[in-house]
């Protein structure tokens with residue numbers, strides 16, 4: 001029997017999964033249909049920082065985070081914010097987030113994240129080779145910048161973790177050492193860590209479009225439709241959309257920050273929230289950026305996109321409906337101008353995206369409780385681009401009923 005698989009969501013996770021499945025099913029006449037209400041890479045996967053952050057193993061919920069968070073929350077335009085009107089709705093998620101920061105749980109999350117990141121690095125290299133995508137990559141490493149001896153000392157837990165997992169890095173102890181990698185930074189940055197194996201794409205939207213073109217060339221289909229419900233009782237699965245209904249043997253839910261609206265229809269109530277993030281993209285020539293930079297204390301990054309510079313990050317736990325507050329993007333840009341005095345901030349384009357986030361910073365990759373023919377693949381938070389190729393391989397394993405390459409129990413939908 002030839003298989004039809006529907007993937008809901010044409011962000012980086014859905015397109016990567018659809019491409020992987022189409023490549024595997026095509027020889028037996030199988031077919032993958034990608035469904036999205038907006039089109040390809042029209043949401044969060046369009047405007048992110050473009051980083052493949054394989055070396056970032058720490059979740060957001062680190063031991064001691066709840067002591068630091070109140071100070072951040074005092075500044076409404078700071079690295080972490082919660083609109084007061086949303087605080088009550090957010091409370092159950094925050095309680096789970098706090099529990100995830102307990103030391104024993106944190107350690108389990110780090111080792112699960114490390115196994116997924118290791119697979120992600122290898123799977124991304126396989127995908128780049130398979131799709132001839134090397135020209136879209138920038139292998140320039142990443143600098144994490146610190147402003148004092150104390151901040152640098154506090155960061156050592158993260159560097160020790162990288163050491164424990166065999167990740168290459170160099171620690172830098174003066175502005176002069178930092179300037180050898182990236183000139184033009186304010187001398188306020190006294191210490192840094194440099195990870196040479198970090199890589200970025202030159203444009204995250206163009207990367208997804210590139211994967212999509214190959215998906216189509218291998219016989220995939222795209223349909224523009226909003227999925228409203230999923231019927232699982234019959235021999236086939238049936239997707240009810242705002243247009244025609246669609247039948248499938250398997251369904252992959254990769255609808256990013258909106259995925260819980262669909263899983264709820266199948267009886268899986270998942271604590272998916274959105275960490276909204278903001279950025280401004282400046283045109284080519286605005287700064288000679290040579291590597292990806294994280295301003296650790298301030299919770300934002302600068303990366304090279306289409307020859308220009310994208311400045312952004314921060315976390316706003318504000319839900320899916322509230323309008324964007326672009327003062328947050330402006331605040332980050334003003335800070336970047338202080339930290340990179342030669343940055344030309346003219347002619348920027350502002351953007352806001354919805355990171356899909358579970359309280360323990362791990363994605364959900366696994367089968368629906370009520371019907372194993374439905375596979376979930378969402379909730380990658382800050383690292384959805386980074387983990388997309390690995391997720392695609394794992395999704396193919398689940399759809400084709402093979403043993404997955406890593407233990408998926410830490411990513412199971414019923415872990416909450």
Ligand SMILES: Cc1cc2nc3c(=O)[nH]c(=O)nc-3n(C[C@H](O)[C@H](O)[C@H](O)COP(=O)(O)OP(=O)(O)OC[C@H]3O[C@@H](n4cnc5c(N)ncnc54)[C@H](O)[C@@H]3O)c2cc1C
Nearest residue numbers: 009011012013037045048049051227256277383384385386
């Ligand atoms: C400021 C910022 C910077 C970031 N930087 C990085 C980075 O450098 N590296 C990194 O790895 N990650 C980064 N991320 C995170 C990353 O962008 C996300 O984790 C990733 O894009 C999520 O991809 P996705 O495919 O799950 O979701 P999306 O890209 O949001 O795609 C979901 C798709 O599902 C569709 N959809 C939803 N519901 C339905 C429905 N009912 N029917 C049909 N279609 C539906 C939507 O239209 C959308 O196209 C960043 C995020 C932000 C906000």
